Amino acid sequence: MIVATGATWAICAAATAGVIARPFRWPEAVWAVSGAASLLAFGLLAPSDALRAIGKGTDVYLFLVGMMLLSETAREQGLFDWVAAVAVRHARGSPRRLFALVYATGIVTTTFLSNDATAVVLTPAVYAAARRAKAEPLPLLFACALIANAASFVLPISNPANLVLYGGRMPPLGAWFASFALPSIAAIAVTFAMLRHVERAGLAGTCETVAGRAGLSRGGKAALAGIAATAVLLLVVSALDRPLGSATFAAGMATTLGIAALVRRSPLATARAVSWSVLPLVAGLFVLVEALDRTGVIAWVAQGLRDAAADPVRGAAWTGTVLAFASNLMNNLPAGLIAGTAVAQAHPPRVIVDALLIGVDLGPNLSVTGSLATILWLQAIRREGEDVGFVRFLKVGAATMIPALAAALGARLSLG
Numbered sequence: 146m147i148v149a150t151g152a153t154w155a156i157c158a159a160a161t162a163g164v165i166a167r168p169f170r171w172p173e174a175v176w177a178v179s180g181a182a183s184l185l186a187f188g189l190l191a192p193s194d195a196l197r198a199i200g201k202g203t204d205v206y207l208f209l210v211g212m213m214l215l216s217e218t219a220r221e222q223g224l225f226d227w228v229a230a231v232a233v234r235h236a237r238g239s240p241r242r243l244f245a246l247v248y249a250t251g252i253v254t255t256t257f258l259s260n261d262a263t264a265v266v267l268t269p270a271v272y273a274a275a276r277r278a279k280a281e282p283l284p285l286l287f288a289c290a291l292i293a294n295a296a297s298f299v300l301p302i303s304n305p306a307n308l309v310l311y312g313g314r315m316p317p318l319g320a321w322f323a324s325f326a327l328p329s330i331a332a333i334a335v336t337f338a339m340l341r342h343v344e345r346a347g348l349a350g351t352c353e354t355v356a357g358r359a360g361l362s363r364g365g366k367a368a369l370a371g372i373a374a375t376a377v378l379l380l381v382v383s384a385l386d387r388p389l390g391s392a393t394f395a396a397g398m399a400t401t402l403g404i405a406a407l408v409r410r411s412p413l414a415t416a417r418a419v420s421w422s423v424l425p426l427v428a429g430l431f432v433l434v435e436a437l438d439r440t441g442v443i444a445w446v447a448q449g450l451r452d453a454a455a456d457p458v459r460g461a462a463w464t465g466t467v468l469a470f471a472s473n474l475m476n477n478l479p480a481g482l483i484a485g486t487a488v489a490q491a492h493p494p495r496v497i498v499d500a501l502l503i504g505v506d507l508g509p510n511l512s513v514t515g516s517l518a519t520i521l522w523l524q525a526i527r528r529e530g531e532d533v534g535f536v537r538f539l540k541v542g543a544a545t546m547i548p549a550l551a552a553a554l555g556a557r558l559s560l561g
Contacts, residue, residue: 149189150440156183157433161475164426165514166535173520174422177429190436198435199428205305205478206424207390209261209521211397213419215372216265218401221415222364222408224372229274233354240280240348241341247271247285248337251292252299257376259389260293260304260506264522266372272529280352283533284344286526287541290510293518295336295549297506299329302383306481306516310488310502318384324499324557331552332507339545364408371400420524427478427517434479443486450491457494458558465500465554469508469546473515481505496558503553510546513538 160180164173184190219225232250236243254263268289275282297304301321316324341348361369375396382392405412437443453460472480484501509515513523513535523533 152187153184153189153436153440156180156187156189157437157475160429160433164430164476165512172422172426173514174426174429177426177433179429181429181432184432184436190432190439194435194439195432198431201435201482202427202431204308204388204390205427207394208259208305209423209427209517210419211375211390211393211395212259212262212265213423214397214401214415215262215368215375216269217415217418218397218404219266219365219368219372220269221410221418222368222404223362224365224368225270225273226277227361227365228270229277232270232274233278233352236278236352236354238351238354240278240284240350240352243274243278243280243352244284244288244341244344244348247274248288248292251289252296252333255293255296256299256303257380258372259302259379260297260516260518261521263289263293264518264525268522268525269529272526272531278352278354281347282531284340284347286522286531286533287340287344290519290522290538291336291340291541291545292333293522294507294510294516295332296329297518298325298332298502300380300383302379302389304506304518305389306477306505307502308389309478309481310485310498310505324495324560325502327560328503328553328556331556332503332549335549335552336510336545339548340541343541343544364404367404367407368400371396371404375400420521420528423517423521423524426520430476430479431482434482437479437483438486443483444490446483446487447490450487450493450497453497454491454493457496458561460493461497461500461558462554464497465504466550468501468504469550470511472505472508473512476514476520477505477509477516496561499557500554503557504550507546507550507553510549511539511542513542515542 157180160176163176167173181195185192185195232243232246235246251263251267254267268286271285271289272282275285298307301307375393378392378396379389382389401412401415405415450464453464468480468484484505488498509519513519513533526532
């Protein structure tokens with residue numbers, strides 16, 4: 146038993162390290178799937194348990210497919226180029242103003258469409274804006290990555306990890322705002338201030354502007370309408386406490402097929418351009434978490450939460466902080482799954498659960514593989530010919546995430 150437990154931990158640690166470091170520059174999915182396959186090959190996890198674990202991610206897979214279809218359709222129809230032209234025109238030659246516009250757009254996108262949508266939908270538009278304005282792209286791209294996590298607890302739908310942590314039983318919207326309105330403002334404001342300071346050299350000087358109004362094709366208008374309709378749909382579905390994945394998938398499919406018919410283009414061309422490798426990555430992570438669960442890790446975490454409940458305020462501070470950093474060691478999706486399962490077993494006070502949510506949402510801003518949204522962001526910028534290494538992101542993340550986490554947790558704990 147001890148040998149099996151040690152082997153499981155070793156395989157999960159190696160797979161997670163592969164996802165983070167990407168040896169040989171192999172895709173993240175290769176390492177997650179290899180870890181899951183190794184667990185099966187060594188008899189550390191039964192095939193039926195692995196299939197059950199993969200099935201737990203169905204809602205996440207559907208959500209991602211819907212968002213990726215929306216993004217690729219919008220790209221094909223020139224929506225991103227149009228957004229870029231609008232942003233550049235309103236920036237009026239100021240990289241700092243362009244940075245603020247990007248950040249504000251990221252807040253809206255994350256709040257109403259989720260942090261994954263900001264990574265998948267907004268990032269290509271921002272890169273197009275930087276290219277059009279001949280501005281340094283990395284400060285603007287970092288704004289997309291960091292606001293995707295910093296604003297991801299404004300609403301329950303702003304991050305799929307919120308649903309995971311609360312086990313699908315979300316607090317009423319009024320209670321949500323009472324807990325997270327002030328921490329969200331703190332996280333968003335501190336992240337903005339610190340990122341602007343860190344990237345001040347890249348935001349110096351002037352950039353180009355454009356005159357006149359940019360036009361948008363029929364397909365682009367339809368794509369914009371599809372994204373707006375998806376945002377409204379997700380708000381309604383969230384209010385009804387229904388799964389978000391199937392609704393997002395339906396919206397993405399409807400938009401893709403409708404626009405394909407409108408512009409007389411095969412939807413298969415759109416499907417071929419989607420980054421499908423993210424799906425096996427997520428599935429592999431679910432399998433790794435299932436294996437860890439069977440070694441007693443979650444029971445140990447649940448006991449830690451029970452111990453923390455003896456002093457809820459102090460316990461909330463340290464559990465939220467620990468989960469924030471742990472999310473970077475193993476990605477916030479499996480970290481959130483582990484924490485959510487432990488919460489269901491331990492039933493800690495609400496303040497501790499809220500602190501855990503802040504940690505799992507905001508903590509991943511420390512590293513480039515801390516959250517699924519950041520991995521999607523990384524894939525998006527690689528498609529544009531950009532790349533950010535682990536150390537480069539860590540320098541920015543350490544300067545922005547740590548003060549933002551302290552501010553957000555402090556704001557939540559001040560509410561009692």
